[in-house]
Amino acid sequence: MQFRFAHNNLNVLDLDRSLAFYKDALGLTEARRKEAADGSFIIVFLSDGGLTPHQLELTWLKDRKEPYNLGENEFHLAFRVDDYEAAHQKHAEMGCICFENPTMGIYFISDPDGYWLEIIPTK
16 A cells, blocks of 8 residues: 655635735646535645646635634645745745745745745755
8 A cells, every 4th residue: 555645735715816826936837626516615736837746735715704723833835946046036026935044044935825835945
């Protein structure tokens, strides 16, 4: 028996805003989408263009109006980037850097719903 990663899910309040953020900040694009027959939710899977098989699933619940309680936000997704300096500059210009650790050579960005995404250089 073998298990492989398939995807991670994040619930979002504004699907269009989140799709635009993930495309602009990380270059992720829509791979597929599922819509509930009753229109109560939409699920969108984002891909890194085939660099990895892993996908990010964004779930939008139509009737949800209040922000999600992320607790102490002690979880995150990590992304490797081949041009760390250019990525850092882009994210600084976007105003989405929420934490930096120069000693470790990493930083975090925050998406529109407050989820943290770690940016690490490819070594």
